[in-house]
Amino acid sequence: MNGDLDAALLELEDAINWDAEAMLEQAGRLERDAQALGDELLVARARLSQANLHMRAGDLPGAARRIWKVHQWAVEHNARQLTARTHLVWANIHRHLGDAAQCLEHSILSVELLDDTATDHMRIWHLAKLADALSLAGSMDAARLRYRQAADLARRLKRPDLQLAVLNNFAYAEFAAGQHEMAQQVAARLQRHAAGHGFELDAALLDTIGAIQIENEQFAEAERTLLACLDNHHDGNQDDADALAEYLLTLARAQRGLGAYARAQRSLNASRRLCAERALGHVQVRLHQEQAELYAAQGEFAEAYAAHKEFFAAHTRQHSIQREAQARTRQAMFETAEARQEAERFREQARRDPLTGLRNRRFLNEQLPGLIESDPELTVAMIDLDHYKRINDQLSHDVGDLVLVQVARLLEKALAEMAPGGFVVRMGGEEFLLALPGTPIDRATAALDDLRRMIRGHEWAPLTAGLPVTVSIGVAGAGDAAKPTQAALLSIADSHLYAAKHGGRDRVVSSATGSGRNRRASAA
Numbered sequence: 001m002n003g004d005l006d007a008a009l010l011e012l013e014d015a016i017n018w019d020a021e022a023m024l025e026q027a028g029r030l031e032r033d034a035q036a037l038g039d040e041l042l043v044a045r046a047r048l049s050q051a052n053l054h055m056r057a058g059d060l061p062g063a064a065r066r067i068w069k070v071h072q073w074a075v076e077h078n079a080r081q082l083t084a085r086t087h088l089v090w091a092n093i094h095r096h097l098g099d100a101a102q103c104l105e106h107s108i109l110s111v112e113l114l115d116d117t118a119t120d121h122m123r124i125w126h127l128a129k130l131a132d133a134l135s136l137a138g139s140m141d142a143a144r145l146r147y148r149q150a151a152d153l154a155r156r157l158k159r160p161d162l163q164l165a166v167l168n169n170f171a172y173a174e175f176a177a178g179q180h181e182m183a184q185q186v187a188a189r190l191q192r193h194a195a196g197h198g199f200e201l202d203a204a205l206l207d208t209i210g211a212i213q214i215e216n217e218q219f220a221e222a223e224r225t226l227l228a229c230l231d232n233h234h235d236g237n238q239d240d241a242d243a244l245a246e247y248l249l250t251l252a253r254a255q256r257g258l259g260a261y262a263r264a265q266r267s268l269n270a271s272r273r274l275c276a277e278r279a280l281g282h283v284q285v286r287l288h289q290e291q292a293e294l295y296a297a298q299g300e301f302a303e304a305y306a307a308h309k310e311f312f313a314a315h316t317r318q319h320s321i322q323r324e325a326q327a328r329t330r331q332a333m334f335e336t337a338e339a340r341q342e343a344e345r346f347r348e349q350a351r352r353d354p355l356t357g358l359r360n361r362r363f364l365n366e367q368l369p370g371l372i373e374s375d376p377e378l379t380v381a382m383i384d385l386d387h388y389k390r391i392n393d394q395l396s397h398d399v400g401d402l403v404l405v406q407v408a409r410l411l412e413k414a415l416a417e418m419a420p421g422g423f424v425v426r427m428g429g430e431e432f433l434l435a436l437p438g439t440p441i442d443r444a445t446a447a448l449d450d451l452r453r454m455i456r457g458h459e460w461a462p463l464t465a466g467l468p469v470t471v472s473i474g475v476a477g478a479g480d481a482a483k484p485t486q487a488a489l490l491s492i493a494d495s496h497l498y499a500a501k502h503g504g505r506d507r508v509v510s511s512a513t514g515s516g517r518n519r520r521a522s523a524a
Helices: 002-013 018-038 040-057 060-076 080-097 102-110 120-135 138-157 161-177 182-198 203-215 219-234 243-258 261-278 281-297 302-333 335-341 341-352 360-373 389-394 397-418 441-457 486-502
Strands: 380-387 423-428 432-438 471-476 507-512 518-520
Touching: 002 018, 002 040, 040 060, 040 080, 060 471, 080 102, 080 120, 080 471, 102 120, 102 302, 120 161, 138 161, 161 182, 161 203, 182 203, 182 486, 203 219, 203 243, 219 243, 243 261, 261 281, 281 302, 341 389, 360 423, 360 432, 380 397, 380 441, 380 486, 389 397, 397 423, 397 432, 397 441, 432 441, 441 471, 441 507, 471 486, 486 507
Parallel strands: 471 507
Antiparallel strands: 380 432, 380 471, 423 432, 507 518
């Protein structure tokens, strides 16, 4: 009986194609059978399969709640193969959360833990998923190496089915990275491999190939590929709930490229109906975007503008939904004792600004009072970008975000020279704070003026198309307040920042040591 259960679980664990609902039911039955036998390893494997299937079905909180206990059991019992599998599921959960760093960390562990007990599927697929994580993290050269290793391993182990799956992921990664010629080459290799082994390309593979053909302006070929994709889907192959809507959207893009606007509109309408029926908000966002493109291609600019407004509203709604889903998943992680053991890592994340990676207000509120009490030479500086709204309005919010990220890097670089024991905080919007321990206010003001000049003199043109980027800085030292507190120091620094703004911007304002008067550092 144990042997039969082991084989059934192995089939679930090493499955390439998915029918989440049926497989979840099967995994539940296998867990009950394993419990009846009293085999804890088989029980843990069945529970991990359930966590994996919940993740595949989009239930990240459900997956997170299940995987913690399995992971703890696997580590405590030195179940190396099971531990490797848990790290792979963790990697996929973090990929869905958009956390590339954690996805990569778990992917590396999933490969490092492989030993002689690993199945051929694990040896190939864990390597391929490491390549996926590297591509997500923007390390395409390293990803290509791992994809090639995984494909070669699949060839040597005589697993052409897995080689096909690896090539599909490889092609999509090149496509996602904007390397469309490379993606085309890998897709061609995928097609040759499928033909050579008698594989019929499933709908998902055909959709990937069609998307690549579109980016290479092979619109007629793409339409034929996507029509074959739809035929394959309608033949009864199992796909995710959003698959057909995605395929129709890709088909519409190919048809727009051909100038077949009526056909493209019919494809969009069919995708729109599915989005409404199945509540596919994430697909609908891109559908609105494609509708705007289709109107614009036909010269219907008023309609294009209206569709673009719908796209923006849908994008905003979907972003909010995703953030809520991420919050639910994080909460699920905290609902078990194992999650609480990871609390320090999550506390660190809670003290970081997600855009710039800098510390945030929560970190400031925890750390600054202690610095004020212990360091009479502490200086703080409030830094605000000048005319930041102009960058957002004239260029875009994406460019504005990139400017903030670059300013954050410049502040970190300057901090390392001014006060290595200090920290940089993003206060919100375009406002930052520097905490400079052991730095008297006169020395800090001079160094901050150098920082101001460095920011102004940075090569911004490639990013801002000629718009200047400058900062105004308000400075306060621990000795500026009769009773130094966080509120008092920040109030003084803020008033000096206000003076810098109203004094012409692009300048530093602080109190002169011992004089109590505002002093303006040169704004040359």
